[in-house]
Amino acid sequence: MSPSSTPAPEPPPQSDPAKPKDPLGALLARTGPYLATGLYGRAGKRILGMRDSGVGHCYHVMSRTCSGPDGTLMLDDLEKEGLRKLMAKMSTFFGIELLTYCVMGNHFHALVHVPDPKVWVQQFEGPAGEERLIEHLRGFYSKDFIWRLLEELKALRKQGVERQVQERLNAFKRRFCDLGIWMKELKERFSLWYNRRHQRKGTMWMSRYKSVLVEGSESRGEGRLDALRTMALYIDLNPVRAGLVSDPGDYRWSGYSEAMTGSARARAGLCYVVAGAKAKGNWRDCGPAYRMWLYDAGRMERGADGSVSKRGIDAAQRDKVLKAFGKMPFGEMLMKRVKYLTEGAVLGGKTYVEGIFEGMKEGYRRRKNGAMELKPSGGTRAAGKATADGGGLCVLNGGAG
DSSP, X not given: OOGGGOOOOOOOOOOOTTSOOOTTHHHHSOBOOOTTOOOOOOSXXXXXXXXXXXXXXXXXXXXXXXXXXXXXXXXXXXXXXXXHHHHHHHHHHHTOEEEEEEEOSSEEEEEEEEOOHHHHGGGGOSTTHHHHHHHXXXXXXXXXXXXXXXXXXXXXXXXXXXXXXXXXXXXXXXXXXXXXXXXXXXXHHHHHHXXXXXXXXXXXXXXXXXXXXXXXXXXXXXXXOOHHHHHHHHHHTHHHHTTSOSSGGGOSSBHHHHHHTTOHHHHHHHHHHHHOGGGTTOHHHHHHHHHHHHHHHTBOEEOTTSOEEEOOBOHHHHHHHHHHHOOOSOOTGGGSOOTHHHHOSEEEOHHHHHHHHHTTGGGOTTOSOOEEEEOTTSOEEEXXXXXXXXXXXXXXXXXXX
């Protein structure tokens, strides 16, 4: 946007006091930015890939609510819906692809793809780049804030200090495609709304978020489970493991359930998990494949006396799905709360994990090898050659962020 093409800002309109209030309106409303938000990590090694490397990275992030005077803070249905919608809105704005997610009563999971920021912000370069940036900001920030921003840019240009104009705009660009800023602002915005709703003060989150760097699929078009697929299934099976539902599609606040309602965004995320970025619009093929993996991995098991020994998807439901699409192994681990899927540092094939480890050896001075193979039971063993029962998945321990 050239100085001459900057539209004359109009004063923000007054709100209509007679309009009925949306219970989630304050949570999802356009506001001013949190420019002071930074990227912080707790003690330990937070693995954030190689920013500005030209390629994106996938992460599993998780955060849990803290304990209040009456026990652990629990989200009701409206609050789960609010967090789900806020997560989707903020991921779109920050340039982060939400592949799948699950909002539970006292914690949430998200599997995301974070593009390389230099590549993603190229859409805001060139003669019309500033105009596109301002339009992008309008979708997230309030009309009042955008009006004041345009007034500020207009005044700076009138003073002939174009460099300060670009510095002001670059401050926004630096916030895009940053996992730490996205998570921190997501949690801050939600906790402010939650505290007002419950007339309480203080934090609602237990420490900072946990993150696991997840290798993108190397098996596009193949039938086996890789790191990204394994993590997605683990997340979408959360409510089944907890015994809240027997069918993962019945739990409203998950990526799989949203995809089954027809959401194009949720379907694109699961298509990425199944077959990569090029398959985002191919739900016709990717949807049945993901559903088949989910139902096989989440199967219910019964003991010799017929009692349920492991909660999961009812056998009749599972058989109905598998009859059409076949069977996948490696489901036992996904029905357990495997700590390495939330508290590890990296999940992927041996070559991928060792490559990350080599770049971080200074932080692991007492170890010669980084990759530990993940067993179907949920434990680990020294990573030798890829074994059939474990699918060749390896973890790098000791660095949950």
